[in-house]
Amino acid sequence: MEELSKVFIPDHVEKxxxxxxxxDCCFDRIVDNSKESFCVLMPPPNVTGVLHMGHLLNQTLQDxxxxxxxxxxxxxxxxxxxxxAGISLQVKVEKELIKNGINLKTIEREKFLExxxxxxxxxxxxxxSQLKSLGVSCDFKNQVHTLDGxxxxxxxxxxxxxxxxxxxxxxxxxxxxxxxxxxALSDEEVTMKPQKSKLYYVQYDIVERPGRSIExxxxxxxxxxxxxxxxxxPEDERYKNLIGLHCKRxxxxxxxxxxxxxxxxxNFGTGALKITPAHDxxxxxxxxxxxxxxxxxxxxxxxxxxxxxxxFIGLDRFTAREKIAEKLQAMGALSKVEEYENNIGFSERGNxxxxxxxxxxxxxxxxxxxxxxxxxxxxxxxxxxxHWEKTYLxxxxxxxxxxxxxxxxxxxRIPVWYKKNSDRSDSNNWHVSVDGPSxxxxxxxxxxxxxxxxxxxxxxxxxxxxxDQEKMNxxxxxxxxxxxxxxxxxxxxxxxVARMIIASMEFMGPEKKSLSDKEIKERIPFENVYFTGIIxxxxxxxxxxxxxxxxxxxxxxxxxxxxxxxFGILLSAPSGQDLIFNEENLKLGRNFCNKLWNAxxxxxxxxxxxxYTKISLADIIAKISTADLDIDDHAILLNLIKFCSTFExxxxxxxxxxxxxxxxxxxxxxxxxxxxxxxxxxLKDGNKTVAAVHDIIxxxxxxxxxxxxxxxxxxxxxVGERNQRSMQNVYCETSxxxxxxxxxxxxxxxxxxxxxxxxxxxxxxRRLISQSQVELKERMLLHICPKTEIAEEILRNYISxxxxxxxxxxxxxxxxxxxxPSIQTPLGIVYLQVAKVNxxxxxxxxxxxIERLSKLIRLxxxxxxxxxxxxxxxxxxxxxxxKMLSENTSRREELRKILSTM
RNA sequence: GGGGAAUUAGCUCAGUUGGUUAGAGCAUCAGCAUGACACGCUGGGGGUCGCUGGUUCGAGUCCAGUAUUUCCCACCA
Numbered sequence: 001m002e003e004l005s006k007v008f009i010p011d012h013v014e015k016x017x018x019x020x021x022x023x024d025c026c027f028d029r030i031v032d033n034s035k036e037s038f039c040v041l042m043p044p045p046n047v048t049g050v051l052h053m054g055h056l057l058n059q060t061l062q063d064x065x066x067x068x069x070x071x072x073x074x075x076x077x078x079x080x081x082x083x084x085a086g087i088s089l090q091v092k093v094e095k096e097l098i099k100n101g102i103n104l105k106t107i108e109r110e111k112f113l114e115x116x117x118x119x120x121x122x123x124x125x126x127x128x129s130q131l132k133s134l135g136v137s138c139d140f141k142n143q144v145h146t147l148d149g150x151x152x153x154x155x156x157x158x159x160x161x162x163x164x165x166x167x168x169x170x171x172x173x174x175x176x177x178x179x180x181x182x183x184a185l186s187d188e189e190v191t192m193k194p195q196k197s198k199l200y201y202v203q204y205d206i207v208e209r210p211g212r213s214i215e216x217x218x219x220x221x222x223x224x225x226x227x228x229x230x231x232x233x234p235e236d237e238r239y240k241n242l243i244g245l246h247c248k249r250x251x252x253x254x255x256x257x258x259x260x261x262x263x264x265x266x267n268f269g270t271g272a273l274k275i276t277p278a279h280d281x282x283x284x285x286x287x288x289x290x291x292x293x294x295x296x297x298x299x300x301x302x303x304x305x306x307x308x309x310x311x312f313i314g315l316d317r318f319t320a321r322e323k324i325a326e327k328l329q330a331m332g333a334l335s336k337v338e339e340y341e342n343n344i345g346f347s348e349r350g351n352x353x354x355x356x357x358x359x360x361x362x363x364x365x366x367x368x369x370x371x372x373x374x375x376x377x378x379x380x381x382x383x384x385x386x387h388w389e390k391t392y393l394x395x396x397x398x399x400x401x402x403x404x405x406x407x408x409x410x411x412x413r414i415p416v417w418y419k420k421n422s423d424r425s426d427s428n429n430w431h432v433s434v435d436g437p438s439x440x441x442x443x444x445x446x447x448x449x450x451x452x453x454x455x456x457x458x459x460x461x462x463x464x465x466x467x468d469q470e471k472m473n474x475x476x477x478x479x480x481x482x483x484x485x486x487x488x489x490x491x492x493x494x495x496x497v498a499r500m501i502i503a504s505m506e507f508m509g510p511e512k513k514s515l516s517d518k519e520i521k522e523r524i525p526f527e528n529v530y531f532t533g534i535i536x537x538x539x540x541x542x543x544x545x546x547x548x549x550x551x552x553x554x555x556x557x558x559x560x561x562x563x564x565x566x567f568g569i570l571l572s573a574p575s576g577q578d579l580i581f582n583e584e585n586l587k588l589g590r591n592f593c594n595k596l597w598n599a600x601x602x603x604x605x606x607x608x609x610x611x612y613t614k615i616s617l618a619d620i621i622a623k624i625s626t627a628d629l630d631i632d633d634h635a636i637l638l639n640l641i642k643f644c645s646t647f648e649x650x651x652x653x654x655x656x657x658x659x660x661x662x663x664x665x666x667x668x669x670x671x672x673x674x675x676x677x678x679x680x681x682x683l684k685d686g687n688k689t690v691a692a693v694h695d696i697i698x699x700x701x702x703x704x705x706x707x708x709x710x711x712x713x714x715x716x717x718x719v720g721e722r723n724q725r726s727m728q729n730v731y732c733e734t735s736x737x738x739x740x741x742x743x744x745x746x747x748x749x750x751x752x753x754x755x756x757x758x759x760x761x762x763x764x765x766r767r768l769i770s771q772s773q774v775e776l777k778e779r780m781l782l783h784i785c786p787k788t789e790i791a792e793e794i795l796r797n798y799i800s801x802x803x804x805x806x807x808x809x810x811x812x813x814x815x816x817x818x819x820x821p822s823i824q825t826p827l828g829i830v831y832l833q834v835a836k837v838n839x840x841x842x843x844x845x846x847x848x849x850i851e852r853l854s855k856l857i858r859l860x861x862x863x864x865x866x867x868x869x870x871x872x873x874x875x876x877x878x879x880x881x882x883k884m885l886s887e888n889t890s891r892r893e894e895l896r897k898i899l900s901t902m
Numbered sequence: 903g904g905g906g907a908a909u910u911a912g913c914u915c916a917g918u919u920g921g922u923u924a925g926a927g928c929a930u931c932a933g934c935a936u937g938a939c940a941c942g943c944u945g946g947g948g949g950u951c952g953c954u955g956g957u958u959c960g961a962g963u964c965c966a967g968u969a970u971u972u973c974c975c976a977c978c979a
Contacts, residue, residue, distance in 0.1 A: 007941070192976090199979085218979060268978045282977045342978085356977095387906060391974065394905070398975080490974085540972085564941095571927085574915060577907080578972090582914070584928065591941040602938030661916075661926075676938080684937080763945085770933065770945045807936065807944090856923065863922090869959040873921075877960085880922050 004719070008597035010561025013715040017726075018132055026726050027137045029077045031476045038069035038076040039483040041460055041526060042138060043496070044146065046085035047124035048092055051131065051553045053535045053543045053581060054489065057573055060566045060708075061530065061656060062487045063136045067707035068651060069484075071732035077480060078137060079463050081144035082125055086452035087181055087349045090410040093119050109409050116410050120147075130554065135562050135710045137728070142475065144463045146455045147412070150471060154462040155455040156415045156434045158507065159404075163416075163432045165511060167365050168404075170427075174281040175403050177357035179302030179317075180350030183407040184361050186451060187400065188494050190345040190354050199340040200325060201270065203333045204230055204247040207255055214239070214247055214258065215335060217269030219342060220279070221328060222320040225252040225308045226295040229275040231286055234260035236271050250333045251324065252309050261286050278358050294358060302355055317355070360425075362405040362414060362448070368505035369396055371515045375501055380521045384530045384654040388490055395494050404454045411449030418444050457499035460525030461508060481508075483526045490531045500525050530654050533578040540580065556586060563709035564590030570660045570708060592664060593712050596705070599672055600716045603694040607686065611720035612699055617733055617741055620695045626745055628689035630682075631797070634751035636675045637742055639666070640697060645735035647704065663704055671697055674759065678801055703732035754794055758802075761795070761825045765806050768823040768832050780808040781833035783818055791827040817898050824849075824891055829898075839902055846899045853892040860885040 005012075021027065031037075040062050045055065062078060069076040093116045094104055128143065144151055162168045175184040200221045203213040216230055227249050232239035239258070246255045263286055264273045277287030278296040287294060297308040304312040304320050312320050328334035345354045373396050375381050376389055383389045405414060417437055422429040431437045436445070458466065460483055465471025472478075482504075488497065501524070505515060508523035515523070535543050543550035556565050568589025573579045610619075643666040650659035675697070682690045706713040706727055718724040733741065765782060786792035792813065795802070803811055820831040821842055860881055863869050870878060 004938095006939075008939095216979085220979080263977080263979095265978050273979055276979095280977080280979075282979075285977085343976095385907095390906065394975070493974095534973095572914075577915090580914065582928090585914085587941070588927075591939095594941045595939065598939035598942085600938085605938070658916080665926080672939090673943085677936095677943090680937090767945060804936090807934090852923095860922085863959080866959060872959045877921050884922060 004597070004601045006598075008561075008594045008712060010563060010593070010711065014133070014135070014562055014711050017711050017714050018135065020724070021137070021726055021728075022132075022140070024725065026728055027078070027139050029139050029142055029476065030075070031479050032075045033479070035073060035075040037479050038066070038074040039480040040066045040076070040078040040138075041463070041483045041486050042078060042080045043486070043488045043492075044081040044083040044144070044456065044459065045127045046088055047082040047120055047127075047145070048085045048088045049127050051127055051134075053550050053553060054532075055127070055131070056134065056553055056556075056565065057532050057535060057569050057579070058487055058489070059131055059134055059136050060569060061532065062485075063134075063138075063566075063710075064570075064656065064707040065485050065487070065530075066137050067710065067728060070728050071703060071706065071730065073731050075479075077139050077142075079142060079144065079483075080128060080131075080136075080138040080140060081459075081463060082128065082146070083452065083456055084120070084145065084147040084411065086406060086408055086411045086449065087183070089116060089120065090408050091181065091349070093410070112409050133554065133557055133562060134566070137710070142463075146452075146459075146462075150465050150468060151455075151462050152412055153434060153468070154458050154466050155412045155450065157467050158458050158503065159412075159415055159450065159454070160432055160434055161507070161511075162364060162367065165367070167367050168362060169365070170360065170362050170425075172358060172360050173363070173403075174284045174356045174358055175361050176345065176347070176354045177300070177359065178347035178350045178352065179300065179355050180347065180352045181408075182300050184357075184359060184403050184405060185347060185354065186403050186453070188453075189348050191348055192343040193346050194341055195344045195353075197340050197342055197344070198325075199269065199338045200328070201335045201337070202250065202274075202328055203335055204250060204274075206242065206258075207246040207248060209242075209245070214242060214272050215270045216272045216274045218274055219340065220276075220321065221324045222304070222308075222312075222317055223276045223279045223297065224249060224274065224324065225312075226276040226278050226297040227256060227274045228277060228287065228292045228295060229256050229290065230258050231261045231264050231273045231275050232258065232271060233262065233264040233266045236264075236266045238271060250328060250331060257290075259286075259290050261289065279356055281356050284356075284358065296358060298355065298357070300357075302352075361403050362416075364402040364404050364454075366399055366402065366502055368502055368515065369399055371505045371520050372396055372498065372501045374517065375505065375520050375524055378517060378520070380517075380524050381501065381526065382528050384528065388493060388529075388531050391490070392493055392498055395498060402451075402454075404451045405446075405448040406451055407447075408449050411452065412455050414446040414448050414450060416446040418446070420444055453495050453499060456496060457503045458507070459496075460500055460504060466507070482524045485528045485530060486526045487530045487532060489534065491534070493531070497529060528654070533573060535581050536578055537581060543581065551581075551583070556583075560586040560590040561593060561711075563593045563712045567592050567660070567709050570656055571664070573657050592668075593709060595668065595672065596701070596709075596712060597716070599667070599676065600698060600719070602676065603683075603691075603698050604719070606684070607691055609691070609695070609720065612702065612717045612727070613721045613725065615695075617696065617699065617737075620692050620699065621741055621744070623692040624689045624745060628687060629693075629745065629747075631748075631751045631754060632675055632678045633690065633693050634748045635755040636670065636693065636697065637745065638747050638749065638752055639670050640700060641735050641738045641742070643670070644700070644704070644733075644738060648735060660708065663701070667701055671701070674755075677805060681801075681804065700733065700738070702727070703730060757826045758794070758798060761827045761830075762802065762805055764823045764825045765802075765830050768821060768830055769806070769808070772821045772832050772834060780810075782806070782808055782811045783814045783820070783831040783833065784811060784828055785814050785816070785818075785831070786828040787826075788828075795827055817901050819902055821845075822898060824894065829894065843899065843902055846895055846902075850892055850895050850899070853888050853895070857885060857888050857892065860888065 042062060066076045066078040096119065097104060097115060159168065176187065176190045178185055197219050199217050199219055201215055201217050202221065203215050205213045214230060230247055232243065242258050243260045245258050247258055249256050263282055264271065275283045275286050275292065277284045277292055277294045279298065295307055297304055298317065299305045302317045304315050306313055315323065325334060346352065347354045373393055376383065376392055415432060415434055417431040418424045419429040420442055431443060437443050461481065464475045464477035464481065504523050504525040505520065509519060537543060537549040541547060541549060560568065565586055568586035571588055572582060572585035643662060647659050647662050650662060679690050683694065702713045702717050714726050717727040769780065784795060786795055799811055818831045819837060821834060821837065822829050822831045863881055864885065
């Protein structure tokens with residue numbers, strides 16, 4: 001017998017199994033066509049990232065799904081990878097270069113990319129190795145990086161195809177410009193934040209009406225020099241007679257027209273709006289409608305340029321704002337300034353207000369929008385929790401073209417070439433292909449790269465080498481696609497989830513304008529999307545580096561063990577809700593593992609056994625002699641089936657938190673607290689049948705728990721085995737299998753109910769003792785007055801267990817009413833033998849209980865006297881109420897009898 | 903402005919299609935070193951289920967309204 005430590009020490013098993021799993025190639029992609037396939041798609045973490053709290057939950061869930069599939073006899077693979085993280089990595093590399101004294105303005109693109117690549121190779125992928133210590137079972141040998149050669153070809157192919165199919169165009173538009181990182185951003189990368197600002201009221205003199213002016217209101221006086229008109233609502237009575245006239249722009253003085261446009265809200269400010277087409281998207285649209293010129297007065301970095309006028313050149317937009325306000329004030333053109341709160345778009349990365357900027361960019365008009373909606377609304381792809389479907393569908397309903405070009409170097413360079421010295425706006429001078437033109441010396445490639453999300457959106461098939469058929473065969477695309485489950489956060493539902501669905505609809509089959517339901521079903525990238533909650537701190541704030549409220553995951557693993565951490569985090573993650581992170585829950589996880597460890601230790605103490613690696617369920621059952629099974633054995637085996645069935649349902653519905661709770665309560669309450677205690681002496685006596693029952697329960701628990709806590713379970717599974725090997729592919733019997741396997745045992749279904757009664761009897765007896773404040777060292781005696789003959793038989797059969805479980809010297813039977821402290825149980829009345837009876841106290845207790853019962857009886861009586869209740873309620877409810885009434889009444893009678901004798 | 907989610911014990915949450923006296927864990931209180939486990943065992947206390955109406959024999963559960971919290975989406979300068 002191997003000695004197991006008294007306390008589970010994670011460190012002793014984690015490292016061993018981490019390397020063993022990898023050495024034994026446990027997670028390699030091996031296709032077995034006789035099995036059903038199962039594929040988990042890992043959301044590729046940023047190559048710049050390190051393991052954070054969110055990953056723990058996310059990765060644990062993915063791992064659990066993959067491992068559960070393996071125990072269900074499926075051929076499972078989990079594809080890992082990393083994202084090149086466009087802006088994020090570029091910013092990091094730039095910082096490092098500056099630190100090393102390298103001038104970013106003069107460095108060449110190729111040189112920069114060399115540095116960036118080196119940075120990635122050095123720091124990137126840390127996260128995947130960190131994940132290993134969490135015990136993830138992903139296929140490390142097939143990890144994919146979004147800038148890998150093969151994957152890149154996929155990204156560019158998608159671009160080229162979409163261009164050919166007419167979905168990609170180049171245009172000069174107002175885009176979200178980040179003045180800090182100097183690139184365009186998509187609408188999704190802009191977050192609105194309420195900001196305290198000021199609303200300035202400015203007078204523009206009317207040219208045709210000397211002495212009169214029109215008052216406009218603006219939050220951005222620094223753009224006045226870019227004004228090309230003043231607009232009013234055509235229905236606005238105040239201004240109707242001014243339409244068509246002109247006013248004077250107060251700075252860089254110029255005459256500009258007063259125009260009418262429906263975009264203007266009569267009720268906001270003065271009802272007159274200055275039009276600056278270069279610096280506002282609404283204004284741009286108005287400008288287009290009225291054929292107005294465009295005056296861009298800002299540099300890309302947000303400073304003012306020469307068109308703003310000499311005195312403002314080079315000023316930052318916010319400094320200029322104050323200066324211009326002062327100047328307007330001095331001129332007498334500023335009539336008032338109001339405090340004002342409005343929503344300003346911020347660049348997520350740069351954390352500065354974005355600048356609406358007119359520039360030449362590449363745009364994608366999304367293909368297969370309707371199909372992508374149907375993929376979800378028709379249920380081909382299921383979201384958990386379901387309510388995210390609405391968010392998804394709403395986004396698709398209001399979808400707008402996607403600006404996919406970024407003014408960066410790090411990323412997939414746009415596969416478009418322009419003839420040298422030609423007009424780039426003329427598409428006749430373009431070449432669009434993955435490999436470029438053959439006479440490349442006559443062409444210049446577009447400088448921009450693609451938005452990172454325009455590369456990760458092909459992830460579900462890009463990881464299989466799409467569009468390279470040979471590679472796809474090699475990677476078993478046919479077998480694993482569509483993937484089964486994607487676990488991710490709802491914060492990237494638009495960024496990523498929706499776009500992956502769109503890309504799959506477009507590319508996972510021949511080019512078609514529209515798709516039938518059948519075709520949609522064939523193209524979906526994944527069948528289920530599980531959205532996790534966001535991990536928050538005790539104050540409900542998001543975990544973030546800047547707040548410093550995020551614990552270091554590796555420290556937590558060291559403190560609680562990977563298994564404890566995994567179990568604890570699943571325990572605290574209610575499905576579909578954000579979770580408040582509390583280290584206490586990790587303690588619970590650690591405690592659970594320790595309890596499992598000790599329960600296992602106990603079940604094998606002082607006896608010979610065969611390791612689980614060498615014995616099947618049938619083998620164990622064969623060791624049972626049916627005659628030796630007692631009521632507790634019957635009940636625990638039946639409860640095992642019941643619990644497994646519940647558990648299976650919960651897992652199937654992705655209710656992982658509930659599943660964890662079920663398994664925890666079966667193991668801890670049913671098995672440890674009841675069965676282990678009840679069967680202790682028989683096990684100690686060497687009863688083989690009891691040992692086998694323990695083995696059945698423990699074996700099943702290990703199989704069910706392995707996906708959640710893989711280290712400890714693999715260790716226990718292998719206790720006694722010299723050539724240890726992972727249990728990950730051992731088939732886990734379902735509740736149905738168990739029922740069939742237990743058929744030969746003739747389990748008695750009534751045992752569950754009887755054991756419940758015994759539990760309550762035990763609980764109440766203990767309460768009686770604990771409340772009576774007798775000295776424990778005192779020799780105690782209980783007298784039982786059984787309710788019925790059947791009750792007496794049950795109790796007599798169980799008497800020795802009762803004595804041990806209650807921890808008393810002796811129990812005897814009586815049919816008299818005794819003047820002793822007593823308690824009513826479903827099986828009869830229990831009296832505690834004490835030296836001195838405090839009769840006042842006892843009478844009070846009895847009276848209180850009689851009163852309580854009387855209240856209940858009254859309620860029952862009222863209900864049963866209602867004709868409506870009797871005619872409309874279903875029979876079993878009426879029966880139940882009657883039964884309750886009679887039980888309560890007879891209980892009350894018993895108590896009254898006792899009371900009357902005192 | 904539109905939409906989603908939440909509101910049940912001091913805390914974190916369960917509560918399936920309406921049905922008998924609303925559950926769990928943590929925390930708390932009391933007792934126990936009982937031959938696996940003090941990361942443990944036993945027992946106790948603690949809730950008019952956000953609020954107001956409605957439907958129903960019966961509502962934590964269904965409907966309407968309302969309040970608070972929170973997250974998305976949206977071009978009022």
